Amino acid sequence: MTQARLRAGVIGCGFFAQNHLHAWATIPGVDLVAVCDRDPARAQAAAAAFNVPGCYTDAAAMFAEAKLDFVDIATTMPTHRALVELAASHKIPTVVQKPFAPSWEDCIAMVGACKAAGVPLMVHENFRFQAPLMAVRKVIESGAIGTPHFGRLTFRTGYDVFANQPYLAKEEQLIILDLGIHVLDMARVYFGEVETVYCQTQQIRPGIRAEDMATMLLRHRSGATCIVDVSYSSKIDPDPFPQTLLEIEGPRGSVRMLRGLRMVVTSDGVTTESDVSTPLLPWTSQPWHTAQESVLNTQQHWVDCLRQGIAPQTTGEDNLRTYALVTAAYRSQAERRAVAPQA
């Protein structure tokens, strides 16, 4: 296990990368030595705000000069493959934002490039590291409700995601790929791998190109069934954004995540309720703070794994299984039948 300080670089200094930058600045033993954005103003603003010595508009120049121990790619998905392959060619361990890529072929290529280079690759799947969702996982893994046989994981909001992420309005695949991917990942965590996916989508908001609601029914290999439903067009007051609410049942009881992140566990007839919301950090704000804190947890997990030389939870290879649920959901919608995810 190495305790040496780690030299980090970040590519993409846009909207969500601000959370990555704050998190790297917080994690002990990490020196943020380079930032890169093809928009020079964004790169310069990040370098100034986080006191970063290296400021680049070209990732190739950053890799050539900055002597990185790892790189964190926080750009949008069309650029991921070229940047991950570039990192692999420099043998640099890599974190890359979700969605992994626009196509299955790109995802496979990135996993292959990092494997061939012998470097770890982690997808920045931050829902795995959200405190409330980790609390639910702990309940399930404790055996308190028995092996889960039914679940509903739901993320419905009317929060204007298009204000911060205007590119979403132009996507040809929207909410399943952008948000459903996180919730489908948690379905794998809670219920295991998936046998079939049945999906129906809707497009409610005018002026966008693709679906902003999706209802998915998963049949897991364990026999469990799980409904995953996501929406960007729900008029709910108060709006729970960005909370994932859920109910999971097993033979001994149930676990529910209610609005306001109150977790209710029933086990052998005894019910307990706890507050699993997270406090604000100096750099986080409502309503995003639980998601922002999960960015810190995700990146701390990466550093811990890198230091110990072990694979992180959300390797590129692991994320292929989540990505396969996304592609199965879109195929299911198109073909109007239940679809087995690609192996």
Ligand SMILES: NC(=O)c1ccc[n+]([C@@H]2O[C@H](COP(=O)([O-])OP(=O)(O)OC[C@H]3O[C@@H](n4cnc5c(N)ncnc54)[C@H](O)[C@@H]3O)[C@@H](O)[C@H]2O)c1
């Ligand atoms: N997990 C979450 O909760 C969450 C939330 C929001 C966004 N995201 C993800 O974060 C990623 C980034 O989204 P965003 O909204 O911050 O996008 P953004 O457009 O605000 O920022 C992306 C930045 O990357 C830069 N960039 C693009 N290609 C580049 C390249 N080749 N070299 C250098 N810089 C390059 C752009 O100039 C831009 O500044 C997306 O994949 C998105 O899905 C995740």
